[in-house]
Amino acid sequence: xxxxxxxxxxxxxxIEDTSLLAFYRDMNVAERRTFWACAAGWALxxxxxxxxxxxxxxxxxxxxxxxxxxGLAGTVTLLASAIGGWLxxxxxxxxxxxxxxxxxxxxxSFFSLVCAVVQNFEQxxxxxxxxxxxxxxxxxxxxxxxxxxxxxxxxxxxxGSVQSGWAVGWGLAVLSQAILFSMMPAETAWxxxxxxxxxxxxxxxxxxRSVTEPEIAAAARAKHAExxxxxxxxxxxxxxxxxxxxxxxLMATGCQGGYYAITFWVPQFLTKERHLxxxxxxxxxxxxxxxxxxxxxxGAWLADRIGRRNLxxxxxxxxxxxxxxxxxxxxxxxxxxxxxFPLGFFASGYFSGVGAFLTELFPTRLRxxxxxxxxxxxxxxxxxxxxxxxxxxxxTSLANAIAIFAVVAYALFFIAAFAxxxxxxxVLHAE
Numbered sequence: 001x002x003x004x005x006x007x008x009x010x011x012x013x014x015i016e017d018t019s020l021l022a023f024y025r026d027m028n029v030a031e032r033r034t035f036w037a038c039a040a041g042w043a044l045x046x047x048x049x050x051x052x053x054x055x056x057x058x059x060x061x062x063x064x065x066x067x068x069x070x071g072l073a074g075t076v077t078l079l080a081s082a083i084g085g086w087l088x089x090x091x092x093x094x095x096x097x098x099x100x101x102x103x104x105x106x107x108x109s110f111f112s113l114v115c116a117v118v119q120n121f122e123q124x125x126x127x128x129x130x131x132x133x134x135x136x137x138x139x140x141x142x143x144x145x146x147x148x149x150x151x152x153x154x155x156x157x158x159x160g161s162v163q164s165g166w167a168v169g170w171g172l173a174v175l176s177q178a179i180l181f182s183m184m185p186a187e188t189a190w191x192x193x194x195x196x197x198x199x200x201x202x203x204x205x206x207x208x209r210s211v212t213e214p215e216i217a218a219a220a221r222a223k224h225a226e227x228x229x230x231x232x233x234x235x236x237x238x239x240x241x242x243x244x245x246x247x248x249x250l251m252a253t254g255c256q257g258g259y260y261a262i263t264f265w266v267p268q269f270l271t272k273e274r275h276l277x278x279x280x281x282x283x284x285x286x287x288x289x290x291x292x293x294x295x296x297x298x299g300a301w302l303a304d305r306i307g308r309r310n311l312x313x314x315x316x317x318x319x320x321x322x323x324x325x326x327x328x329x330x331x332x333x334x335x336x337x338x339x340x341f342p343l344g345f346f347a348s349g350y351f352s353g354v355g356a357f358l359t360e361l362f363p364t365r366l367r368x369x370x371x372x373x374x375x376x377x378x379x380x381x382x383x384x385x386x387x388x389x390x391x392x393x394x395x396t397s398l399a400n401a402i403a404i405f406a407v408v409a410y411a412l413f414f415i416a417a418f419a420x421x422x423x424x425x426x427v428l429h430a431e
Contacts, residue, residue, distance in 0.1 A: 020301045023154030033210040034149045038142045039165040044200035046169030055190040071390030075383045076129040081136030082380025088137025089372015097145035107134030112197030140372030147359030148214035160300025160352025167293035220364040236370045252378025254413025257385045261405040264386040287340035295349025303353035307424045311353045312417035316410045318346035323406045327399040360423035
């Protein structure tokens with residue numbers, strides 16, 4: 001282990017077949033079950049999170065909440081997810097990835113149901129905060145589970161393809177909104193949106209029956225139990241791993257801050273500043289989501305083709321360019337509809353490389369803690385962006401507020417990614 005690169009026994013697998021679906025063709029039954037469980041979990045996770053941004057306009061009107069306070073509810077969800085992700089990752093290092101995944105899914109599903117019955121904004125704020133603990137823990141457990149279950153030559157594409165499930169979940173949330181808000185009054189429809197957010201709990205039955213713990217994780221825990229050298233919660237901040245922890249946390253902050261600044265407020269931007277109805281904005285959001293989905297799949301392929309770091313550098317520049325076009329030029333709604341595709345593409349596609357990258361940066365004994373902390377630290381700081389955008393929009397346009405915070409975030413993403421090593425093809429060991 002060295003100061004420059006804290007990964008022990010670095011080995012790299014040769015990536016010969018770079019086609020997108022090569023990993024799936026070579027999977028055995030257990031790997032495919034893990035893949036679909038994690039993909040479904042991430043899709044439902046995305047659906048659960050995106051429900052609130054979609055109903056935020058109704059909440060503002062119904063309970064007379066200002067934009068900053070409404071954004072705060074999104075912020076506290078993400079701040080809580082930062083804590084939940086760190087603790088969930090740490091828990092997965094101790095009791096296993098699969099068991100932690102089940103616990104966190106049940107947690108955030110239950111509190112989505114609680115959101116459906118709250119009686120005022122303060123109660124909703126608390127319910128969303130508690131939901132965030134499970135929301136963050138689910139990503140930490142699921143990402144590590146996938147990263148360890150897949151062979152190194154396919155890891156980028158497999159984990160990235162799972163990441164595309166977020167766009168599917170986002171699409172399900174938008175579809176649910178279009179149907180429910182067409183069928184019933186807004187003051188009732190928003191509650192049923194949160195009821196739908198409780199559906200992920202059903203996934204636990206499949207996980208319990210079909211998904212097994214990765215051999216590398218089980219072997220590492222057995223080794224630590226035998227020697228009594230269990231990982232400690234603060235070990236990721238000790239020398240020499242702390243440098244990786246800090247840089248990866250900054251990278252995660254940039255990539256998520258930019259994403260949340262855009263996706264949290266775009267629905268409100270379309271209805272408030274572009275004067276579209278909730279149902280009328282569905283087509284614009286659909287274009288954004290389709291671009292996001294294609295971006296995830298493209299990013300998954302590029303993560304193994306050109307490397308994780310190059311993926312991040314290219315997409316961060318692309319995201320800055322498109323968000324400035326989308327928010328700063330006097331475009332017609334028709335052109336804005338078309339621009340939704342590249343906005344979704346560049347603002348989402350880089351996430352496909354993040355899970356595999358963080359998996360490869362940390363040794364197995366600290367992988368859950370390290371990956372869970374860094375990604376969800378980024379979520380926690382990125383969580384401030386919905387609140388800050390909402391606050392700034394009181395003194396300037398919402399479009400300007402979105403652009404300012406998105407550009408700052410993606411610039412940080414670029415710089416931190418540039419400072420980290422390339423990890424494509426790293427072989428993992430039961431350290």
